[in-house]
Amino acid sequence: MSLPNLPFAEQGVHSQLHHSQSASLLFGEGRTQHGSTNELASRAHSVALHHHAPIVDYSQGYSPHMHQAHSPLAFHNTPLCNETSIQASLQTVQNTLQLLVNEVQKMGVRITDLELANQKHLADQQVLTDHIKTTEEGVQKIQEDLSVVSDKTNKTTGATKNISNQHLLLKPIVHTIFYDLLGVEKTLGHEDRMKYLVERLEPLPNDAAIETVDGTDIWRPLWSENIKHKINAKFIQKVVDCVWANETANRNNPGRKAEMSNEDYDHKVIETMTKSYWRNIASQVTSQADGAGLVKLRGKQADKRRWARRAHVANTRHEAVPEFHKRFPDAEGAMVLVDTNFGSDYMTFKDDKLSEDSKRRRKEQDVPASGWKRYVAFLRMLDLINKGLRVAGETSGDEEPPIKCRKMDTPTKGFDVQASKMADKSPGLGKAKPSVPYKTMVNPVWLAVHPSEEVMTGMEWLQGLYSRAKKGDFTVHDTAYLEELAAELADGDESGDDS
């Protein structure tokens, strides 16, 4: 109120100065108290003292006496040097001296206070330093413990985990020597290699590990046996020895150079890689050899192909999400919605257009055509954005580097996963972390008849996204297509909350 233009802190300083002036400096009250019981108060106090007190207080408190004592005017102005006046003068001098003595004493007390405070600060500082030292030692110990744990983890997992991708130079070397020792033609493709190995599944007589054909030793591991079987162990050891010997020769011969990195050039690493590869090949050979196994293998391969296709489409859709966000800024979390397991146009396929196999898979999947149209619409919009981006050829100047894209005037509609690539289980199943759809992804009517379907709340923007999209976010072609889809959606969504 009195200092409207000053921040509160400034006002505080002023009030404190006033207090110091009246109570502490003139009368010496409370100094010891403040200094000894409250460090913060003491500090503030001493700051006020050093900065302001000498000018303000000494001029007001002592100058009248000092002036009288030292100014020549004091004597010149005195009319008579009689006894009374001398006594008065002496009295004044004595008073002044007494005041000075008092003040010096007070200053002494004050200095003692400051020294005490200083000692306490030093003690506090020492305590803090000790604390920091203890903390640092603790952190160092934790770091050491962590590194030990990490070492142990590496050692235990190193022997069992597949480390092939950590040794990219070593991998082809191991594979080549592996097949060399088996006598497999280098020119053969993967399928023919498997065929070759399947033809040689019969164990050799007398537990032999090697047969000699045209003067060449050919190894015959027992693929159906455990990796620790003595013949398999011998074969793996042979591969490791050959890889090691080759590399050693390379390194010792001045005319040649090392083929692998120093990390690869390690018996344990080579052995682990070889074992891992042996298991891989053994599993394939035994599957090929056995009728049921072969069927299983084929099924697995088909699943992989389907999955790869779905993943490819999901990845392409991910690329379109940033542009989608530009067009629909409130569509928070759109990226999360694009899940490999969710999106496929087969959800909207008419049953009579599907093959028998696809019908079977859809049945097992239990996701009827009308159930997920709202979500499918979202995916189609991503597809269209993606097509649009490609058609535009990234012509906007800030895109780097300019992609040389062929111009396509009529984007094809067939962007989605084909019906033949559909999975045979519902989207949430079969994953370590199941994919759970958001409630707004599915149509309310479908959800009502599938009460067991687990859904999450959120992504409210999906609702009605459609009708907004029709209003000119896309090219003429795309808009026409979306109109088509919107009409279809309206049919499938009886609640009509999308329009």
Add this chain to the structure above:
DNA sequence: TTCAGGGTGTGTAGATAGAT
């Protein structure tokens, strides 16, 4: 019309993580 260059869709081997 031909053809090189490159985009697109698809298939495959193998890696990886987690469960058993």
Add this chain to the structure above:
DNA sequence: ATCTATCTACACACCCTGAA
């Protein structure tokens, strides 16, 4: 150690585009 599902990297065939 083994099995399973998921994922990555790469290869290849097809076909469109644009220049010669």
